[in-house]
Amino acid sequence: MKYFKVWFTIFSAFYTLNTFAQGVLDGGDDQYKPRVGQEGKDVVWVPTTNELLAIMLKTAKVNSNDLVYDLGSGDGRIAIAAAKDFGARAVGIEFNPAMAELAQRNVNRSGVGDRVKIINGDIFVEDFSKASVVTMYLLPELNIALRPTILKMKPGTRVTSHAFNMGDWDADIEIDSPAKAYYWVVPAQVQGEWLISGMEPSRTILKLSQYFQKIGGSIQIGNDSQPLLNPKLDGSTLSFTYLDRDKSSHFVMLTVDNNEIKGIYKSRSYNDNKITGKRL
Numbered sequence: 001m002k003y004f005k006v007w008f009t010i011f012s013a014f015y016t017l018n019t020f021a022q023g024v025l026d027g028g029d030d031q032y033k034p035r036v037g038q039e040g041k042d043v044v045w046v047p048t049t050n051e052l053l054a055i056m057l058k059t060a061k062v063n064s065n066d067l068v069y070d071l072g073s074g075d076g077r078i079a080i081a082a083a084k085d086f087g088a089r090a091v092g093i094e095f096n097p098a099m100a101e102l103a104q105r106n107v108n109r110s111g112v113g114d115r116v117k118i119i120n121g122d123i124f125v126e127d128f129s130k131a132s133v134v135t136m137y138l139l140p141e142l143n144i145a146l147r148p149t150i151l152k153m154k155p156g157t158r159v160t161s162h163a164f165n166m167g168d169w170d171a172d173i174e175i176d177s178p179a180k181a182y183y184w185v186v187p188a189q190v191q192g193e194w195l196i197s198g199m200e201p202s203r204t205i206l207k208l209s210q211y212f213q214k215i216g217g218s219i220q221i222g223n224d225s226q227p228l229l230n231p232k233l234d235g236s237t238l239s240f241t242y243l244d245r246d247k248s249s250h251f252v253m254l255t256v257d258n259n260e261i262k263g264i265y266k267s268r269s270y271n272d273n274k275i276t277g278k279r280l
């Protein structure tokens with residue numbers, strides 16, 4: 001923690017010099033002027049530049065169907081941009097009461113008060129499970145502490161973090177410019193064995209291994225087991241190809257819903273066949 005405070009202090013000094021020139025630090029008002037690098041409960045305040053936050057929200061494909069939560073929302077700029085520029089609803093959670101009040105005034109001044117709410121609270125206490133998109137600019141150990149909660153969110157929830165990754169949960173996309181940021185999609189829990197119906201006359205078992213969004217496995221049709229080729233998991237959408245005994249290629253795409261799975265496979269005649277399955 002100490003190391004990152006030092007890191008943040010150095011970064012903040014650089015950032016202050018750099019961004020004053022760009023005029024992007026106009027987050028304060030006549031009632032409260034936050035200072036870049038000022039103490040926060042678990043992490044100091046350093047705002048994300050408007051350029052980077054726009055790229056983060058664009059990468060997450062934020063749109064009018066989304067509910068965006070910014071964890072540790074500072075002056076509210078990410079929540080405001082999500083509503084104003086991407087049409088989403090947004091909630092910012094900020095521990096510092098003066099900062100939360102400033103953010104709420106910024107929300108009102110931006111004319112998005114009907115779609116953005118600032119909660120003065122702790123990200124480790126407040127419930128953000130309804131978010132379809134989570135944004136954050138925290139610290140590596142805070143990302144890791146939040147990771148189990150994030151992984152329990154609805155599969156397909158998009159997450160983007162300025163500067164810091166999620167340890168061994170590799171990002172789906174890395175943003176390198178104008179600064180480092182990461183993007184993930186919360187994967188469904190698919191590990192285990194699934195009994196598939198509608199695919200082949202013989203009993204079909206799909207066996208899946210999983211490490212976050214990375215999956216592997218095999219498909220057993222009767223006594224014949226084939227490895228999954230190019231297996232992918234994107235939220236709750238699972239896809240792969242396999243070769244049957246005659247070396248014909250079949251493409252399978254399935255949607256996972258807890259213990260049930262359904263979708264299509266393309267047979268040799270390239271027709272879409274409906275298939276269903278359940279966890280064994």
Ligand SMILES: C[S@@+](CC[C@H](N)C(=O)[O-])C[C@H]1O[C@@H](n2cnc3c(N)ncnc32)[C@H](O)[C@@H]1O
Pocket residue numbers: 039040041042043044045046047048070071072073074075077078093094095096099121122123124136137138162
């Ligand atoms: C690095 S700043 C990021 C601000 C904003 N998300 C952005 O990117 O511009 C982190 C913010 O988190 C707030 N914070 C620190 N610990 C917190 C906690 N436990 N709960 C809520 N907010 C917290 C700080 O006060 C600060 O405003």
